[in-house]
C-alpha cells in the first residue's frame with residue numbers, strides 16, 4: 001500500500017505598518033511615490049546617521065499582539081542583523097533577535113475564511129493557529145530589474161515592517177488560506193495595516209515539509225519565498241506538497257532549499273540550496289536603547305477594537321441575524337460598519353441584513369464598487385425595508401425601487417413617488433375593486449362557495465389586474481373573504 005504523507009506548514013508573514021513616517025527617521029511612508037523621493041541620511045545608511053525610534057510602530061505592533069492574544073514583553077530590544085545585500089546600504093538590518101515585542105498567541109480561523117470550495121469540509125472547525133512571535137524590523141529597499149541594469153528605490157527602505165511567525169501548526173493549503181484571510185481581517189480591524197498583498201503590504205514566506213504518516217520527525221523543510229496573493233499561497237503549497245510526495249514516493253530525497261512560486265506555470269522553481277544556516281552575527285543595536293512597553297500599554301489597550309469573532313457574536317445577539325450572515329458581515333470591517341450604522345435604529349435589522357448581503361452586494365459587484373463607494377446609504381436602505389414592511393410596495397416593486405436608488409442615490413420614498421408605485425391601501429378603493437371582480441366572475445364565486453378555497457386566488461388576481469398591480473395584496477385577501485361570507 002502507498003504511504004500516506006502528512007504536510008506540515010509554517011508561515012512567516014511580513015506586514016507593512018500604516019505609520020505616517022519610517023521606522024527610524026522622519027521620511028514619509030507613501031505607496032506609489034516617485035522613486036527615491038522619500039529618503040534621508042538615516043534610511044540611505046550614511047555612516048554616522050543615528051536612528052530615532054518611531055513609537056507609533058511599537059504601539060501598532062503591541063496592539064497586534066493584544067488582538068492575537070500574545071504576551072507583550074514589558075521590555076524588548078533591537079538588534080543588528082548583518083549581511084551584505086544591494087538593497088540594504090548599511091549592510092545590516094535593524095531587527096529584533098532574542099527579545100521580540102510579542103510572544104505566543106494565535107490566529108483563530110473562521111469557516112468563511114477558508115476558500116469557498118473548501119468550506120463544506122473543514123477538518124478542524126474553530127482551529128486557532130499558534131504563533132511563535134511577532135517582531136518589528138525595518139523594510140529594505142526595492143529592486144527593479146531592467147533589461148541590462150537594476151534600479152533601486154529607497155522609498156521603502158526603513159519603513160516599519162512587522163514579522164508574524166506561526167508555529168508549524170498548519171496542515172493543508174486550505175488552512176494556510178484561512179490563516180492569511182483571518183489574519184488580514186484582524187490587521188485591518190486594528191487599523192495597523194491595509195494588508196493588501198497585491199500592493200506588497202502583506203507578504204508571505206511558506207515553510208513546508210511532508211512526513212510519512214505514523215512518524216514523528218518532520219521532513220526536510222523547504223521554503224517558498226515572497227508570495228503575493230492568498231490564493232497563490234494555496235496553489236503553491238498544493239503544488240509543493242505533491243512535488244515532495246512524488247520525490248519521496250519514487251525513493252528520492254529532498255534537500256533544504258528555497259523555491260520561488262511561478263503563478264503562470266503553476267510550479268515552484270529552485271532559487272537556492274541552503275547549505276548551512278546563515279550566521280547573521282546578531283548583536284544589540286548600539287544606537288537604540290531597549291524599549292519599555294509599559295509606558296504606552298494603557299493607551300494601546302484602549303485602542304483594541306472589537307474583533308471579527310466578537311462582532312459576529314454581538315450581531316447575532318443584538319440584531320437577531322443568522323450566524324452565517326453575521327460572519328459574512330463581520331469578515332469585512334467596512335460592511336459591518338455599514339450594516340450597524342442603520343441596524344441600531346432599524347425596526348427590521350434581519351431584513352436589512354438580507355438586503356445588504358443579497359441585492360446590495362450583487363449591485364456593488366456588478367458595478368465594481370466597494371462598500372465605501374456605495375450610492376445607497378444604510379439608512380436609505382433601511383427606509384426601503386420599512387416601506388416594504390408597511391406594505392406600501394410589494395417585494396417585486398422593492399427590487400425595482402432599489403435598482404433606481406442604486407443608480408440615482410435617490411431616497412426610497414422619492415423613487416416610489418416618482419414611479420407612481422405606491423400600493424393602493426385605501427380600503428374603500430380596494431373594496432370597490434373587489435366588488436367589481438366578484439360581479440364579473442360568478443363562476444369563481446360559486447366555486448368558492450362550494451368549498452374550493454383556492455378560487456379566491458383567481459379573484460385576487462382579478463383585483464390586482466383592475467388596480468394595475470398597485471393594490472396591497474394582503475388587504476385584497478381580507479376584503480374578498482369578508483365580501484364573500
Ligand SMILES: [Zn+2]
Nearest residue numbers: 025027040043
Ligand atoms: Zn529617511
